[in-house]
Amino acid sequence: MKKRFLVAAVAAGALFAVAFGAYAGIAKVSRVSATPLPSSSCGPLQYKGSGSPQFIIASDLPLQGSSRSQTVELSKAEAFILGQQGWKAGKYTVGYQSCDDSTAQAGKWDPAKCSANANNYARNTSVIGVLGTFNSGCAEIEIPTANRASLGMVSPANTYVGITHSATGVTSAGEPGKYYPTGKRNYIRVVAADDFQGAADALLAQSMNEKKVYILNDKEAYGAGIAGTYRNALKHLGGIQIVGDEAWDPKASSYADLATKIKNSGAQSVFLGGLECENGGKLIKDLRAGLGNIVIVAPDGFSSFKDTIAHAGSASENMFISIAGEPFKFLGKGGKAFATAFGKSLGLPATKVNPYSNYGATAMVTMLKAIEGSNGTRASVTGNLFKSKFSDSPIGGFVINKNGDTNNAPISIYKVGGGTANFYKLITPPAKLVTG
Amino acid sequence: MATEVSAPNLALLRRRGIPSPAAIFGTLLVSAVLAWLAYNAVLTPSLFAKQFLIGLTNGSVYGLVALGYTLVYGILELINFAHGDVFMLGAMISATFAVQIFGLGANEAWYVLWPTVLLTLLIAMIFCGVINTTVERIAYRPLRGAPRLAPLITAIAMSFILQNVALAWKGPNYIALPYILPQSSVFSIGPYHYQWADLIVLFITVPVLLLLTWFVQKTRQGKAMRATAQDRDAAAMMGINVNRTISVTFLIAGMLAGAAGLIYALYFTSVRFDQGFQLGLIAFTAAVLGGIGNLTGAVLGAVLIGMIQAFNNGLTWHAPGSDWTQSIVFAILILILVFRPEGLLGERTPEGQ
Secondary structure (H helix, E strand, O other), rough: OOOHHHHHHHHHHHOOOHHHHHHHHHHHHHOOOOOOOOOOOEEOOOOOOOOOOOOOEEEEEOOOOOOOOHHHHHOOOOOHHHHOOOOEEOOEEEEEEEEEEEEEEEEEEEEHHHHHHHHHHHHHHOOEEEEEOHHHHHHHHHHHHHHOOOOOEEEOOOOOOHHHHOOOOOOOOOOOOHHHHOOOOOEEEOOOOOHHHHHHHHHHHHHOOOEEEEEEEEHHHHHHHHHHHHHHHHHHHHHOOOEEEEEEOOOOOOOHHHEEEEEOOOOOEEEEEOOOOOOOOHHHHHHHHHHOOOEEOOOHHHHHHHHHHHHHHHHHHHHHEEEEEEHHOOOOOHHHHHHHHHHHOOOHHHOOOOOOHHHHHHHHHHHHHHHHOOOOHHHHHHHOOOOOOOOOOOOOOEEEEOOOEEOOOEEEEEEEEEEEHHHEEEEOHHHHHOOO | OOOOOOOOHHHHHOOOOOOOOHHHHHHHHHHHHHHHHHHHHHHHHHHHHHHHHHHHHHHHHHHHHHHHHHHOOOHHHHOOOHHHHHHHHHHHHHHHHHEEEEOOOOOOOHHHHHHHHHHHHHHHHHHHHHHHHHHHHHHHHHOOOOOOOOHHHHHHHHHHHHHHHHHHOOOOOOEEEOOOOOEEEEEEEEEEEEHHHHHHHHHHHHHHHHHHHHHHHHHHHHHHHHHHHHHHHHHHOOOHHHHHHHHHHHHHHHHHHHHHHHHHHHHHOOOOOOOOHHHHHHHEEEEEHHHHOOOOHHHHHHHHHHHHHHHHHOOOOOOOOOOHHHHHHHHHHHHHHHHHHOOOOOOOOOOOO
16 A cells, blocks of 8 residues: 555656656747837837747837938848848747837937836846947946846947947046946947047048048037047047037027137038937038038938938038948948848838948847857847857958957948938048047 | 125115125126127137127027017016927928928029018918917916916926927927028128128017017007006906907917017028927026016017127137037026026016015
8 A cells, every 4th residue: 555655656746747847848948928028119029930939139229300211221120130030049039129219309319218118128038139229328328227137239330439448538437337237248339439430530531631620519428429539539640630629509599609610710620529410400501601611520420311411401512421331332242132132122222221221230140149159048148249250241240359349340431412422432440540 | 604694784785885795796797707708809809790790690589589478477477488389389380381382492582582481470470379379368367366386387388288289290300491591791790791691680670679669668559568567457447358468468479489480490490399498498588687577678688698609609718618508598597586686677676676
């Protein structure tokens, strides 16, 4: 009797162990399907693979305001790459949600929205990685929250230097350490930081034999940062005098007084460190009205060409706009293949694909590779992001360093003419000119 | 240890002809500003003259908005925060009619430009007048006997409602207009040009101010407005229809906002849904600076604010620069409220003393 009881107990135990093991195995392999992020900030969960997705990649971009045309296309580029890869990263099935960090009232990224989004990503364990942000000011808010949750972020567009490394006269005290409260990095970017773009714009000024330049910024992290890198590069180059360096007030009705002051300074060129959505169109109009044919140079904050030209009108003619990356004709095999296929999906010729779409696609490729090589945990994915190394991608080959920065740093200069932005020249700044 | 100057001591100082610490501080501040302006004028005379003209023109536009604030405050003692947003809607309707419907562009012939601009002006004035009267009827009149805080909060709420209406209508981006007003030079000061567009703003503001002053001082309706402003109950006992008089005041203030909106749209060529709030605050500061309730004071205050902005942004010798413009403008508001609450041209009242 005792023996029978012992056999029955062992059998029951074995049965329980098998049943539990089977349940645990199912749980491990097929994981409960991903919980979507709230619709208050994010679009519907996109997934066209088999079954349901195990993980979500969230995209965080300002989908309203003057950068909308650029960011909507960028978001489509990210989803396009995921679709090309069968909604999978190795053995994991992955869905995609496009989230908005802007508000209609602000017409651009909004600090409260960035904070709310970051908390949503951190809390939702289905989110395995974030592609974003677009604006550096928003990244400053989101990175620490994601950092505490070991959540990896890949930005296709943040260029402010202080997010990843320090630079004299550009970054604030405590940067970039204050963005990583755990002491472990969780953020990389596939776009070159502003120290490259500032240097390229300074080289542009030198190539045009300018002797006096005036620097303006829009008071935002990005705007003040790019103005700082431009200033540093000009000082390194020597021979060009900075005759003025101040902020423009995005809420001002008119910049006629500022234009008059710039004219009095004798500047041959004005650099607009900032975003077009900060009343940039009006600023360009007033500068052109007050300063005639002065050279106007703007960074990628004005790279939503359609909006810049629409808002500034004919005053934008002959202005220069720099943007990280290369135009279609300089792209490698991967870049051309992506632009052609993606352009076709939108009904656009490959040459008309916005350069930032290539960065969006590259951000997705990088994230998918990190997930593929991971054990399915956020920490593992984040660790893999810092091992990213590509011989070819939609932006060409690149390596991510320990700070999370890329070594892919060509800067394209566009010149507005005939109501469109036309490629002018490609500048790859030498390392000695880059402040970082 | 600091010595406190109590109220009786201040009265004693006044009686002995000794200026109060506030008066000494004010005199020193104004003297320092005048000395700074004089040095800049000597250092860069043509730049100074150009900034003066820019300030005068911008201030004139602010003045048209400030007149609306001061009219409504004069009669209801209500700071109508929605006024700036009515002005912004005026700018938007002007942009819509002038550019999208009438198709005005740069370099139009005068016989096309002026009739179209006048027609747009009429539309904008009627549109804003109707909106302002409606706001008064539905949001302020029911609160006529309520504590002051209630209509003030309602005014702020109306401001946000109108902003969101504009946001839903035109979206979050700036609406850019071409240079419709003539940009050719009237005269030059050194390398700087004064354009016809600048002069047109003055040509509109000055007659509007004169017309409004005449209306308030000389007409029957104007006298009713002044009587209602002085004592609403006594005015009613004298047979004045108080509600109608207040409605007419809101109608005139709205029409001024419409005129300001058209000028703003055509002169500054850029309009956005939230610009009314910012410009409204500047105009309100101007009205307080000049003496709220005083029409000439409102325009004077607005011109001074315009000049302070232009000199601060545009002068080169020790000018704080555009980083500090807003801080300076609103610091002036605080200083005025603390040291001279009745404003530059306002009368001392028991409340204002």
